[in-house]
Amino acid sequence: VPLKAGETLIWEGDGAENTYVVTRGALRASKSSDDGRRQILDFMFAGQFVGIPSDAAYHFNVEALTDAEVCRFDRRKLEQVMAKYPGLERGYRTGTARQLEQAYEHAYALGRRTAMERVAAFLLDLRASSCPKTSTGVLKLPMTRGDIADFLGLTLETVSRAFSRLKSLGVVRLPSAQEVEIRDAERLRALAGAGGL
Amino acid sequence: VPLKAGETLIWEGDGAENTYVVTRGALRASKSSDDGRRQILDFMFAGQFVGIPSDAAYHFNVEALTDAEVCRFDRRKLEQVMAKYPGLERGYRTGTARQLEQAYEHAYALGRRTAMERVAAFLLDLRASSCPKTSTGVLKLPMTRGDIADFLGLTLETVSRAFSRLKSLGVVRLPSAQEVEIRDAERLRALAGAGGL
DNA sequence: CGTACAGTTGATAGTACTCAAGTTATGTGG
């Protein structure tokens, strides 16, 4: 299934009939309240599972950040296939367990890290993820400052200030607003503060 | 396996050999940084799975809040049993999916709710959970203000002030520090703000 | 009875939010 930038793959509350795997591009999963507040739960790149429901309905939205491509699996068929191939089933299980651990790490960040620490840790996480980068190691951010803010539980102004501060400290270089080059990973780690143990 | 109040069931970093089910009492799962900051990820009561690892090691601590009892399952054996009984396997799978959705809801609270909204939503969640209550509907909190603070990403003083405020508003009654009676659930819901849609 | 821990309440300070203006990018139609 091909997706255009901005297109919505999953609506919160919709019947949960499919599970997807990202094959190209970047997506975001989010929850929004009716008064406009939004929390982004995860950014997803190639290789990740999307849309794991515990019951009949999805509990979050999933939208494409860039043009993207996902592979759709019918939920019922997936269960049959998994019953036949225990290896696939175990892969699926560890995949969800990893998502849970990421969610826990995220909870630690949201609850206990300062704005600067969150942004620093976010950049380090991005570098370790399958987020697109140039051959020289420059990160190409598919998300806006607003998206990052909604992911980190901050405002876009606070995120922008943190980026500017990192630049003025010489820790990162910002060739353009969507490009980040980490110049001093050690100092960035220090700014990210004590991790989850 | 019986546990005394305060006892640790799982240490972060330990080899992940077992999965548990709570049969009695209350536990907490948490991550701590070496500078003393702590984030509680979940409170667990009877019926819940504990200790779902994506790899060889646990990534959080689990301690008993009260005297408790858990049922231990060897991880390897559990997989064999699950291979035989697909029903159990599916229960396990939806159990982890539910935990993931709870974690997402929690992320929304930590990132986007005010202190008062977090406390109000927390009390409503507790009421809907298998947290112990008297026959008259009074919640018996097994955790301290500090625990609640570390769960909600606040300080214990802020939590205490929110409790006092709810009391003075007549929304709850506090027969003792560990007991909460919700007197006006509607107003409590309003104070919890717009939920995750 | 006294110590220790949990909780409450008050005063002050600080980090991040809000509001606002101005500056790039991006994309579209003339």
Next chain:
DNA sequence: CCACATAACTTGAGTACTATCAACTGTACG
């Protein structure tokens, strides 16, 4: 190709919410 409109981003000033520091109260336990 340029002018314009729109969206994304940056920066500044003032405010507000929550954290911090501190004193005090209540309760459980030896």
